[in-house]
Amino acid sequence: MENSCELCIYRSYLFDNLDKKEFALLTLSKKELEFRKGSIICREGEKIKSFLYLKQGLLKIYKNVDNRREQIIGITKPKDFIGLLSAFNETTHLYSISALEDSSVCVIDIEAIKNLVIKDGSFALNLLGKMSKINDQILGTRLNINLKNLRGRIAYILLMFREIYKSEIYDIPVSRKEIAELIEMRTENVIRILSELRKDKIIRIEGKSIEILDLHRLEQIAEFG
Template structure:
């Protein structure tokens, strides 16, 4: 279930994206008047695969997973989005329905703007349009790089990649609470849950990490980086 929040003024919002820096005050007011901010608890669905696309979505706070559901109901996680990321951006101009689902993996705040407003701004503000499509290209490049990084590594390298991803690019700390389950880690790196559990246990025995439930502490980040580099 989502809960509507008091709307923050776009011009003063600390989460304001660089993509909006080239909008005029009038254009910002238009977005501000029409946007909706919603709060999602961990586990809440933000959008589902196959639902009509009606809004541009911007993650203000929290973490979400983007995933597709296979015919056997197994989820395949495409990527993890963090604050200041656009979510659902890759399909908003190429499809009329979402081609993947988005679910909160931490309590999250998402800003929704009517897609018709964004499309009109693209038509009338060329600089904004360039910034916007540059962002789409960077997201596509990032998704491709992530899949290559994962698929070209063996299991130990894949687990090292995930641990370093959350440490260096999301939490900026060697200590954090892993926001996804072992099963979701497996879905992200295309391995079995059993293998994920086994390798995490090996890393603990090798004193690379310390694990207590979901709490992770990287004890030797240099060695873990070598595991990742060696694949």
């Protein structure tokens, strides 16, 4: 069902106001790709050829800093646009993207999007808004995290995944090391603080399995450290 965009429930409202002809054109230059957990969708420095839209799954956006370390910029939820950060700026990706879970990604040729921007002004305006929002959100998160102490950061992350999975019980899709890379701390401290929170009966944690036991206190910690 390659051409089922019209009925796609994951479709962004961004494409809602397109006329039939425009929509058809977009659908034509669209592919849907599956990525297995752990596989890489694009690498920093590669040429940007497509406009990416996450239909299902979970991705991480990151940068390599040293040889062995990554800096995770953010986690992408379904219905998010990906790589929107640099799509209209540089011709190469500024960040790498990989799949944290098995994911399904809609791939639209970047030139088709650019043509659409030129032809359809209200589409352009919508896109500007969307882009603005994503950027604000990412920057806001970074600033926020740096104001918190380590306990606060861990609490923040646990609450973030609660939002994503809409549940107090979930399997955390990232390793301890990746948590550290996401919130600028060391793996050892991630583990230490998770253990503390367990001892304090705020969470139950066993391997990847998380349960938030005391949501109120966790929120307090996220807010004030």
